[in-house]
Amino acid sequence: MRVALLLACVAAPLAGQSVGSHLEGRVPAAAIPVVDSLVQVAGREGLPTEPLVGKALEGGAKHVVPALIVRAVETRLDQLRSARALLVRGGDAPPATPAEVATVSGALRRGLPPPVVERVVGALPSEPRESALHAIADLVAHRLDADSSASLVIDAIHAGLRGGRLLDVSHAVLEEQQRGRTWAESFARVRDELPNVPAAPKPGEGTVQRARRPSSVSRAPTPP
Amino acid sequence: MNPIDPRIHRALDGEISREALPPELRRVVERLESAAALLATAPEGGRSVADRVLARLSRHARSPLRRLARWLAAPHPVTLRIRPVWSLALAASLVLLALLPEERSAPVLGEHEGIAQFVARFPGAHSVQVVGSFNDWRTGTIPLEDRDGDGVWRAVVVLPAGAHEYMFVVDDERWVPDYSANRFVEDDFGRENSVLIVRPVKG
Numbered sequence: 001m002r003v004a005l006l007l008a009c010v011a012a013p014l015a016g017q018s019v020g021s022h023l024e025g026r027v028p029a030a031a032i033p034v035v036d037s038l039v040q041v042a043g044r045e046g047l048p049t050e051p052l053v054g055k056a057l058e059g060g061a062k063h064v065v066p067a068l069i070v071r072a073v074e075t076r077l078d079q080l081r082s083a084r085a086l087l088v089r090g091g092d093a094p095p096a097t098p099a100e101v102a103t104v105s106g107a108l109r110r111g112l113p114p115p116v117v118e119r120v121v122g123a124l125p126s127e128p129r130e131s132a133l134h135a136i137a138d139l140v141a142h143r144l145d146a147d148s149s150a151s152l153v154i155d156a157i158h159a160g161l162r163g164g165r166l167l168d169v170s171h172a173v174l175e176e177q178q179r180g181r182t183w184a185e186s187f188a189r190v191r192d193e194l195p196n197v198p199a200a201p202k203p204g205e206g207t208v209q210r211a212r213r214p215s216s217v218s219r220a221p222t223p224p
Numbered sequence: 225m226n227p228i229d230p231r232i233h234r235a236l237d238g239e240i241s242r243e244a245l246p247p248e249l250r251r252v253v254e255r256l257e258s259a260a261a262l263l264a265t266a267p268e269g270g271r272s273v274a275d276r277v278l279a280r281l282s283r284h285a286r287s288p289l290r291r292l293a294r295w296l297a298a299p300h301p302v303t304l305r306i307r308p309v310w311s312l313a314l315a316a317s318l319v320l321l322a323l324l325p326e327e328r329s330a331p332v333l334g335e336h337e338g339i340a341q342f343v344a345r346f347p348g349a350h351s352v353q354v355v356g357s358f359n360d361w362r363t364g365t366i367p368l369e370d371r372d373g374d375g376v377w378r379a380v381v382v383l384p385a386g387a388h389e390y391m392f393v394v395d396d397e398r399w400v401p402d403y404s405a406n407r408f409v410e411d412d413f414g415r416e417n418s419v420l421i422v423r424p425v426k427g
Contacts, residue, residue, distance in 0.1 A: 026362075054357050055412065058389075061361035062399060064413045072412035106387055109409050110419065134387060134421050141407055164423045202425065203339040203380075209330045211339050211380040214358065214365040 019053055027056050031066035035073050047080045048098035051105065079105045086114055090121030100129065107133035111140060116150045123154045131163050135170040142174060144183055152187055159195040171200040232256070336385045338422040342368060342392075344402060347375030349394050354402075356390025356417070358383045363393055385424040389417035 020036045027035065035056045039049045055076045059069035083105035087096040107117050112133065120132050132153050139149035149170075156169045169190060175198075176186035190197055203211075234240045235253050242250055333339075342354050352368040359365045368377035389409060392400045401408065405418035 054360070058357075058361045058411065059413060061355060061363065062411075062413055062415075068413055075412055106409075110407070130386065138407065138421075167421065167423060200423075202423075203341070205330075207341065207380055208333070208339060208425065211331055211382050213331060213382045 019049070022053065023056055023060070027060035027069060028066040031056065031059075031069045034070045038070075038073050038077055042077055042080065045081070046095045046098070047077070047084065048102045051076050051080065051102055076105075079109060082114075083108060086117055087121055090118040091125055092121065103128070103130045103133060107137055110137040112137055113146050116146045119150050119154065123157050127162070131166040132157065135166045138167070138170040139173060142177075144173075148183075148187060152191060155191060156194055156197075161195050161197075165195075165197075165199075168197050168199050169194075172197040331382050333382060333425050336424055337382055338385045338424050340381050340383045340388075340420055340422050342366075342377075342379045342381065342402070343404070344368065344377050344392050344400075345375055346377055346392075346394050346400075349375070349377070351395055352377040353393050354379060354381075354390055355393055356388050356420070358388045358390070363396070368392075383420075383422045385422050388420045388422065390420055391415075391417055 018036055019039050020032050023032050023035060035052070039052050042049045042052055052073050055073050056069055059072055064072075080101055084094075084096050084101045086108075087100055087104055088094050092100065104117055104121070108114065116136065117133065120129055120136065124132060135153050135156075136146065136149045139152075140146050152173070153166055153169060156166055161169065172190045172193070173183075173186045176189050177183060181189065229249055229252075231240065231245055232249055232253055235242050235245055235249070236256065242253055245253065344352060346352050349370075352370075353363055354366045354368060355361050355363055366379055366381055368379040370377045389411070390402065392402060394400055399415070401416050402418035402420075405420060407419035407421070408416045409419050411417045
């Protein structure tokens with residue numbers, strides 16, 4: 001509680017700060033005042049602002065005209081509001097955390113039907129849902145039925161799997177399918193294995209050895 | 225060499241009286257005797273000429289540092305005696321060292337960081353880079369490499385765990401999604417971004 005109060009004290013003044021200087025030189029000047037005001041509105045509403053700033057920077061990098069950038073940022077703001085409303089409907093006590101709002105917004109953008117997202121929110125109260133939603137979105141991206149995918153992932157949650165292990169569930173289904181099984185067979189096989197689904201392979205020692213950090217990352221990204 | 229009058233020798237040896245000599249010979253005898261007296265005088269401070277020369281030299285001797293500096297600056301003949309087999313081995317080691325790939329130390333990954341591998345096929349491209357939400361869509365931070373020139377470009381990058389949207393930028397102008405990603409999302413600008421899920425390595 002004390003931590004939340006402290007965070008609120010710190011976040012409130014930050015929410016009112018202009019992001020104009022951050023966008024300057026990277027976003028067309030004509031778009032900056034409008035984007036700035038939209039970001040401030042999001043901050044006042046307790047919504048995450050990073051996705052809006054990121055969208056404006058993306059538009060600037062892609063040399064998009066100012067009107068389109070503003071429209072895309074407005075769209076993102078609406079998506080964030082919808083995501084928060086869904087979280088509240090799913091049982092989260094308002095206000096939903098900005099991180100969860102961004103996660104749910106990203107899942108909706110990836111094409112997950114709102115009722116499916118609500119089911120996951122209800123199955124994982126007060127817990128990060130990012131991995132669960134990604135696991136379902138991965139299956140849906142392979143043209144699997146959204147409801148069946150959500151049921152499997154929720155079964156995995158009930159079996160005790162959390163975080164990255166939920167991504168192992170979708171990975172295992174796709175592996176089974178690649179071995180020639182039908183989707184129904186793949187689902188059934190993975191469900192039978194719960195909670196002991198095989199872990200997705202991790203990067204090898206050589207890969208880690210070769211990895212390097214980007215030469216400059218100005219801020220930590222927020223999930224889309 | 226002028227012969228010396230034998231009467232001078234005799235006068236100097238005391239065999240004849242000096243007064244018995246003619247005046248010009250008597251003057252020669254006197255000069256010779258005064259020269260002999262001068263030579264017979266004791267050296268300065270009772271020291272020999274050699275002693276005095278050495279004393280003068282030591283007074284001008286340089287400090288050890290100056291002597292060392294002078295020695296270092298001066299050329300010296302150096303003779304190296306190497307067996308051909310050793311010199312060949314040394315040359316081979318140097319060549320091997322130059323040919324070996326540069327070994328980099330592995331990055332230390334944080335609790336919420338993972339590894340992302342980007343692979344894309346762009347034959348004929350001069351440059352390929354990846355931009356996305358992880359680098360604020362900033363170009364120039366993650367270039368891909370095609371070391372063997374086969375048109376397959378690669379990069380292995382440490383990124384924060386989570387979902388990231390990204391695209392490839394080919395030759396600094398062409399924006400292309402990663403078609404191998406299997407995850408896509410509308411970018412709200414009429415195109416699609418690829419979506420990458422980075423799992424924490426220490427998870």
